[in-house]
Amino acid sequence: MASKTFNVGVVGYGLSAKVFHIPFITTTPGLKLHSIVQRSPKANDSAPADYPDLKHYTSSDDLIADADVDVIVVTTPPDNHFDLTKKALESGKHVLTEKPFVPTSAEAQKLADIAKSAGKLICVYQNRRWDADFLLAKHLIQTGALGRVLEFNTHFDRYRADAPTNWKGQLGISKGGSALFDLGTHLIDQAYVLFGLPQSVHGRLLNQREGRPEFETPDAVVAQLTYPDGLLVNVNISALSAEVDQLRYWVRGTKGSFRKFHLDPQEDYLRAGGKPTDSGYGIESTDRSSLTAVDETTGKSSQVPVPELAPETYRTFFSEFAKALQSGKAEDIPVKAEQSRDVLRIIEGVLESAKTGKDVVLA
Template sequence: MGETSSNKTFNVGVIGYGMSASTFHIPFITSTPSLKLYSILQRKPSDSSSAPRDYPHLKHHTSLESFLADPELDVVVVTTPPETHFAFAQQALQAGKHVFVEKPFVPSSAQADELIKLADEKKRSICVYQNRRWDSDFLTVRKLVTDGLLGRIVEFETHFDRYRAEKPTNWKGSLKMDQGGSALYDLGTHLVDQVYTLFGMPQGVFAKLVSQRDGLCLGPENPDLEPDSVNLQLFYADALIVHVRIGVMSVETKQPRFWIRGTKGSYHKTGLDPQEPQIKSGMKINDAEFGKEGPEWNGSLTTVGQDGKITEESCPNVKPETYSKIYELFAHALQGRCDVPVPASQAKDVLRILEAARESAKTKREVELS
């Protein structure tokens, strides 16, 4: 990374002005003391969506060339659909900017490698927005696992299930896997990244990628299927088996989230982290209730004592760090105070797991990972 200062404030420019920018990035950029929201690139402002109208005091651009040519711009945040990530990140790095990229990072691990090498050459940082590392339920799981309260983990089940009978009309319903689309790259990136954060690279992957809406499976008979649902098994050296499940035909009032079994206990949780719906409902990210769930969403912790007695108790989430934390750590990394919170090398590993899942689904066999 180039010259840094522990006191420097970095000018941040955002590419794109859709839901990702307005919900997941701009509120956190503007609340991070050493970051300054400086410019926005929106190619076609409209009556319904206009960055110049909403932020008249910023610099605004409709072309990438003028946006990147600004010598005062330090950091580029890429919030556009995933098929654009590689080209935007590459050009930003070539222009000497640090880069923060929405997930999925890029559509392939080969492209990730290219960007990692370019960032090294340019002495610039890349961070990937794997914000769900800062979901409160995941932080709770991480504490339970690292503290050893559940013992050695033997089975780990993670879900992102919903009832979505209709296909999305945005890029999530149109992009192919080769472009970073489908449920595997959209939601699967989140779940696999969380598993990777806990356990590292698996030894093997077995996958079924399906369209629950159409009743079809990816495989030799349907080689071009774009899955809306995912069932992965990840295998680890100590006999740990991880199940990663995504579905769009789950009719539940409380959707499953985690089910973890260890040699000393189990943990069960329903419901998704509330930060996204809270922001969409208008809650401010500095609100005291931001990131908190009601007690009705507490997990269930079951442990076995030294006397062999099994006890079940309510397990509330740990205190929320919220998605503010990834921006705080990224800013600290730019100042040279810590490492990038989600380096591109880790995002590349997650892409390798997703690519193994695609191969497994097509060949109907387990794929080994070195």
């Protein structure tokens, strides 16, 4: 059977659409950028001017009603993800929804059920599963280089004295906003990929800029996920981390440890105008990482070379998504709605624990 090219319509024309979706849609075999929704094009920010050969809409309803569109990509703020995704699925479209998926695990399950009933695919954009440093940490864990993992520390720290003025700083937790959903979704999703649902969760939510607890628009998160084998996952997000070298990962195991500083380079490269098809895209030097191994004979620890892996990059996500569209099989989706539902259960546990001061048992 000949492969099909799927027409893709993008809802929204902000950073997410411009940097994380359109450059990949236009370079992934099997996908064709067909149309864009931008409510209010401006002289210096205009989808019709940037892509004059496409169809353009100012209403998501008009795009969803377009019979030529096969796939809807939702890149709007998270408080309307549920309604847009539901409408698209019920209109017979496949859907790719940006993270954070929806504000609650119950809504995530509803969308998974709707997709199944409609016979359509639903996928969540968790691109940081394809960060080079995360895949390196995953490789070290899965190959046993670190032994049994005892502690997995994951950070998204930076120094931002001014609160963001977009949904990330202004939408509350109840609508899928704040640091807990913006950055916490990335860190907790990665922990979930590696270790699954934790047994229990303990959390703290803070407004570091004002120095107080905060349960609606926190800018800092401290959470600990506990697993039955004693593994601890420590999740840390800070808005006021005054460091030259920001810690990203510190993984400790019975046979060694791994540390990584700074973020994966893909986002900065794309935001600076780089293309996902550029030579060298996604390659990160191992200079920012260190690996320690224990000599089984002497019991002494020493630095050893960090493996250099070929980068998969965010292109892999879109390639896998396109393959899932071709097969029509839910099991081929790279990030399933049910997985994001589980991540939301963990996030809800962090919030409940922060409010009560008690551990929340999940599994």
